[in-house]
Amino acid sequence: MPRIRGFAALLLASFAFAAQAKMVHRPVEWTQAGTRFHSVLVYDDASSTKRPGLVMVPNWFGVNDAAIRKAETIAGRDYVILLTDMYGANVRPQQGNAEQAQAAVKPLYADRGLMRSRINEALAQLKAQAKDAPIDTAKLAAIGFCFGGAAVLDLARSGADVAAVVSFHGDLSTDDASQAKRIKARVLAMNGADDTWTMKDADKFMDEMRQSPADWQFVALGHAVHCFTEVGEDSPGCKYDAKAAARSYRLMHAWLEEAFAGRD
Numbered sequence: 001m002p003r004i005r006g007f008a009a010l011l012l013a014s015f016a017f018a019a020q021a022k023m024v025h026r027p028v029e030w031t032q033a034g035t036r037f038h039s040v041l042v043y044d045d046a047s048s049t050k051r052p053g054l055v056m057v058p059n060w061f062g063v064n065d066a067a068i069r070k071a072e073t074i075a076g077r078d079y080v081i082l083l084t085d086m087y088g089a090n091v092r093p094q095q096g097n098a099e100q101a102q103a104a105v106k107p108l109y110a111d112r113g114l115m116r117s118r119i120n121e122a123l124a125q126l127k128a129q130a131k132d133a134p135i136d137t138a139k140l141a142a143i144g145f146c147f148g149g150a151a152v153l154d155l156a157r158s159g160a161d162v163a164a165v166v167s168f169h170g171d172l173s174t175d176d177a178s179q180a181k182r183i184k185a186r187v188l189a190m191n192g193a194d195d196t197w198t199m200k201d202a203d204k205f206m207d208e209m210r211q212s213p214a215d216w217q218f219v220a221l222g223h224a225v226h227c228f229t230e231v232g233e234d235s236p237g238c239k240y241d242a243k244a245a246a247r248s249y250r251l252m253h254a255w256l257e258e259a260f261a262g263r264d
Contacts, residue, residue: 038089042071043080052139057148060101082126112175119155139260156185164259172205180212187216188255190248192224
């Protein structure tokens with residue numbers, strides 16, 4: 001009986017510790033070229049064990065509650081995520097307002113150099129958080145969704161020193177295909193096979209990647225359209241697909257795990 005009581009006490013103590021643990025949302029702000037950015041660091045503080053750090057760029061609606069929930073789900077106990085503001089703190093498209101979102105991304109698509117500059121600064125800011133957050137700076141990567149996919153692919157094209165980038169239903173276009181020769185990261189791009197918005201650039205993207213010295217993979221997910229990871233999306237050409245989303249996340253975890261292997 002004493003052993004049982006002791007075990008029960010230990011179990012209760014572990015539950016109490018778990019109850020104290022929470023998902024951290026820490027504001028991270030910086031100023032670049034006169035523009036102030038407001039991003040969010042997301043991680044589970046149940047353990048102080050260092051873990052890989054990910055720059056995460058959300059879809060074109062930017063940093064909002066939906067994006068934070070998504071970052072929480074992906075981070076779990078596996079990663080520390082910097083949910084990245086690419087627009088500036090004063091630009092916040094309303095969720096679902098495509099007109100506002102289009103206006104927000106337009107300057108970055110028009111100036112890919114600006115996009116690359118901002119995503120590289122986000123990577124630098126993620127590294128800087130290692131002094132206060134459990135980030136293993138030897139294991140850094142970037143993931144992005146829709147517009148965010150374009151941003152992280154441009155991070156790779158810039159020659160950034162990250163282990164991997166993963167793009168989900170991302171824009172595959174580039175302003176300069178020759179930059180692929182600079183890629184150091186392992187590149188995984190996953191797009192819906194029926195995505196009429198992004199798959200038009202699939203052949204050009206693969207030709208671009210063939211120039212790259214990097215390990216890369218392009219996956220077309222059958223029957224999926226654009227937005228397949230975006231919970232709640234259900235419109236023509238942009239629809240959440242639970243099966244495709246789950247499959248893509250499994251592929252992401254495997255890709256990152258392989259990329260981080262040997263970087264201890």
